[in-house]
Amino acid sequence: MSDHKDLSLFIESLTQADEIQQTKQLTAYLNDGMESDTIARLLEALQVEQRVRLWRALPLEFHIAVLTDMRAEARISVIQSLTATELKLILAKLDNLSLLEWEDSLPDEIISEALRLISRDELELYDQANQYDDNQLGHWANRKVFTLPFNIRVSRAKVLLDKYQESSTPYIYLINRDKKFRGLISYADVLTAEPSAPISTLNKTNLTLLRATQPLSEAVSALEHSEYPTLPVLSDHGILIGEIDWQFSLSVQREIYEARLMAGTGIHEGDDLFAPVFKGVQKRGLWLGINLMTAILASITIGLFENVIAQVVALAVLMPIVASMGGIAGSQTLTLMVRAMALNQITAGNRWVFLKNELGIGAFNGIVWALIIGAMAGLWYQSPQLGMTIAFAIVVNIATAALFGVLIPVLLDKFKLDPALAGSVILTTVTDVVGFFAFLGTAGAILL
Incomplete structure (x- = not known):
């Protein structure tokens, strides 16, 4: 999605099409590489009945991502339209970050059901996030990061990367035995480095370290001025908590902008365009x-x-x-x-x-x-x-x-x-x- 003009053209095309054509158009958009956040904006611009029907027509792997990218009330409109079976299937597939995003806008009984259904690993990450207030960085940090021991050699790092198929990971975090942060390296540098070289020699310089207790606004500002698209988030004792990236930063900035824009009128940034x-x-x-x-x-x-x-x-x-x-x-x-x-x-x-x-x-x-x-x-x-x-x-x-x-x-x-x-x-x-x-x-x- 290149700009707002493109989005308006897609919305106009969808609203003028019949049900069959709408589904075909949405499938074509997905095949062209449309991201989940753009799909969310498209569905928000449709009346609730159309929104729910087209959401159901999405491939299953898009369901959670699109709902998470929706504004709160639009998300609720879809969730409230699901059958009990559909709702359980969705809640069971939630990851910890999505559940954190959803929890403020959903009834307690749905959140309780989600906590019962999600995997044990995701529940543990969710509990770790809730050790921090929702205005602190530690609450929202992505804890699913790939780590390597800081004292191994490049040859060993390549073996571990191949074993766990982490070729899609652009950055890798180095830690010690106590999980304390020791550096950040890129996957590309590992591929081109001498096999006998210590992995720590690939460490990135001028790296800003973020604290889990920092306010979100400070973290967004730090990432904005960083030369790297991702930054590590550490506890007060230097333990690696997770990371934030530029996509997270853009999301926070957008929410802050929308909140400021709408606050003076008493309207919340999560309000649905087609609310009842x-x-x-x-x-x-x-x-x-x-x-x-x-x-x-x-x-x-x-x-x-x-x-x-x-x-x-x-x-x-x-x-x-x-x-x-x-x-x-x-x-x-x-x-x-x-x-x-x-x-x-x-x-x-x-x-x-x-x-x-x-x-x-x-x-x-x-x-x-x-x-x-x-x-x-x-x-x-x-x-x-x-x-x-x-x-x-x-x-x-x-x-x-x-x-x-x-x-x-x-x-x-x-x-x-x-x-x-x-x-x-x-x-x-x-x-x-x-x-x-x-x-x-x-x-x-x-x-x-």
Whole structure:
């Protein structure tokens, strides 16, 4: 799959075909080498009935991979459509990483059934992963890596590789008897090396070592700047836990991007494009209710100055300008702050420097745009007092927006809440209330 345009063409072709043609087209896509994640995106773009039917038409070896690559709700829509026998067959084939991916979105009874059915080896790996929190790298590391003793010679390594048929393994990890990490080598280097050479002489240099307790964001950043497509994950005692590769990194980055993109609206990145109407109403209705409460707070503020607005009608025309300028300025600061926090660039040492910088930008922009808007409003309504009123309100609101654009994410983070999810709603409420209060309060003191 080369790009989003190709995906849209495939989706368009599938949606216009009948059932028989859809199955034939999907088979043709698979024969052309389409990957499981692309198949997942295709099926997500279809209504549930079509999605389930085409998933069943996939070769068995694709079933688990495609479900794992689907977003959570789309995956659930397929699983809920399976018969009891089909579900048991699927759960029995799960590996530990797929089960980790599924467990947050499936009912407890299905997860319990999966734990009963999966192989003993996969269950052991699953238990090892759950020794770490789901935001730590050790939870998601691929533990199925090929290892060799670090003190053998190349000739012996070739024998072991041939014996276990690991020619498809691009990288091999070297460990000691205690399973502590001793190096990373490539399969290609083993093939071309002198048979009598120690295997350790093939070690890769400038290799970044990741800790199992590291946050996912740090690991993704490390892999992004690494010259190798895979990196080892170690315990605090240097024992090799597993690895992460660039595909994992891309997957995490995509999920982070989607979460940030959708968070401000209360929609989760795992939501299904064709979710049932009632389920969609439930999830979105809650967010609409939250926004209604914030809107009522802004309306109450306006209501406090109802007599001022009644006497100076121009205020009602100009109020949206004050709120909008504060909202845009605040969202700029908030976006920078949330991004910096996600990348671990904001610390106690530089947080207040950033706040001071944003306040400076807010004050300067506030004064410049206050003069422009104040002059325009004064000339429009032939009232210098009205121009000064809106100018003062804009300076106050933009400075307030800069202040709270920094403070709100800090406070939400301390309460273990996602700043990207709730930050924009709270900030909009603050800028609306402060803007209206400054504008209408000043107008009441000056114009009446």
